[in-house]
Amino acid sequence: LILVFRFGKRGLKRLAGAALALVLALFLAAEIPILYTALTAAESDAPYVIVLGAAVYGETPSISLRHRSDRAAAHLQRNPDAVAVVSGGQGEGEDISEAEAMRRYLIDKGVAGDRILMEDKSTSTLENLTFSKQVIENSGGDPARMAVVSSSYHLYRSKRMAAALGMEADGLPSSDGYPVYMTGMYLREAVAVWKLWVLGI
Numbered sequence: 001l002i003l004v005f006r007f008g009k010r011g012l013k014r015l016a017g018a019a020l021a022l023v024l025a026l027f028l029a030a031e032i033p034i035l036y037t038a039l040t041a042a043e044s045d046a047p048y049v050i051v052l053g054a055a056v057y058g059e060t061p062s063i064s065l066r067h068r069s070d071r072a073a074a075h076l077q078r079n080p081d082a083v084a085v086v087s088g089g090q091g092e093g094e095d096i097s098e099a100e101a102m103r104r105y106l107i108d109k110g111v112a113g114d115r116i117l118m119e120d121k122s123t124s125t126l127e128n129l130t131f132s133k134q135v136i137e138n139s140g141g142d143p144a145r146m147a148v149v150s151s152s153y154h155l156y157r158s159k160r161m162a163a164a165l166g167m168e169a170d171g172l173p174s175s176d177g178y179p180v181y182m183t184g185m186y187l188r189e190a191v192a193v194w195k196l197w198v199l200g201i
Contacts (some may be wrong), residue, residue, distance in 0.1 A: 030190035030197075037159065037171055038152035042172035046082065046147035049075050050132045051159065052125065053088020053098030061101045065153060067174035069105045071149045075172060076111055084111070085135055087119040087128040125154070126201055129162050147172050153182065153189045157196055164201045192199075 011179065051072045054064035061069065072084050074128055088098025097120035119135045122128045129148070136143040147170040148158045155171035162169035176182045 010083045015169040019127065022134065027187075027190050028196065029190045030187065030193040032195060034153055034186065034189055037156035038173055039157060041152075041173050042073065042100045044147040044172060045079055046075075046145055046170050047079070048083055048085060048136055048141060048143060048146040049172065050085045050146055050151040051102055051152070051163075052088055052105065052128050053086075053102070053122070055091075056096060056098050056101045057102065058093070058095045061098075061105055063161070063177055064174070065098060065128045066105065068075045068149050068151070069109070071172050071174040072102075073106055073109045073111055075147060076106075076115060083115050083117060083139075083141070085117045085119055085132045087122055089121050089123050089127075091123070097132070108157060125158060126161055129158070129165055129167070132190070133165055133167060143167050149174060151182075151185065152176055153186045157189065157193055160196060161201050 005109055047155060049072055051068050054068060055062040069086075072086075076082050086099040086102035086106070088102070090097040095099075097118075097121035099118045103113075103116050103118055107113055117132075117135050117139055119128070119131045122131045133143045136146070144166065145168045146162070148155070148162055149172045150158050152173035155173055159169045159171050
């Protein structure tokens with residue numbers, strides 16, 4: 001692209017400039033709701049909180065998974081009758097499921113085991129939410145109103161998917177990780193949001 005602007009003919013430069021402007025506009029169109037959802041998230045009194053999985057290294061939860069679990073623990077402490085659904089299957093390099101890693105972590109934080117429901121089969125955000133909804137229903141609960149815990153960049157898409165599944169979701173962002181890592185994740189999430197907009201869930 002730099003070579004086009006430096007050595008290309010005027011018409012080619014205009015075309016490249018228009019293409020660049022379009023890409024930037026599409027990127028901003030996705031980033032605005034992502035950032036807005038993250039920045040306007042408030043505390044919740046939802047009776048259920050679905051905690052979306054992240055990587056586990058062997059049996060050790062990643063920083064993202066610990067941060068999400070910490071956010072869930074805080075919600076449970078503020079809402080003594082609330083129940084958590086820890087959601088995430090077992091992927092490559094994981095000796096236990098993401099759900100099991102979160103369950104252990106929450107229990108170590110002092111959360112009673114009977115306040116934790118497990119969903120350990122999912123491999124995507126959509127499956128996290130779909131299967132967690134089923135777990136709540138199977139336990140005799142009503143998943144119509146819930147909160148979802150995930151990283152800040154992931155809340156907008158998670159809430160949109162939950163709404164499509166018939167759940168009114170509050171978004172609870174976990175603490176962000178390293179700035180460089182988070183910048184990359186916000187950029188990557190813009191692509192995922194456009195995929196959601198174009199293809200639906």
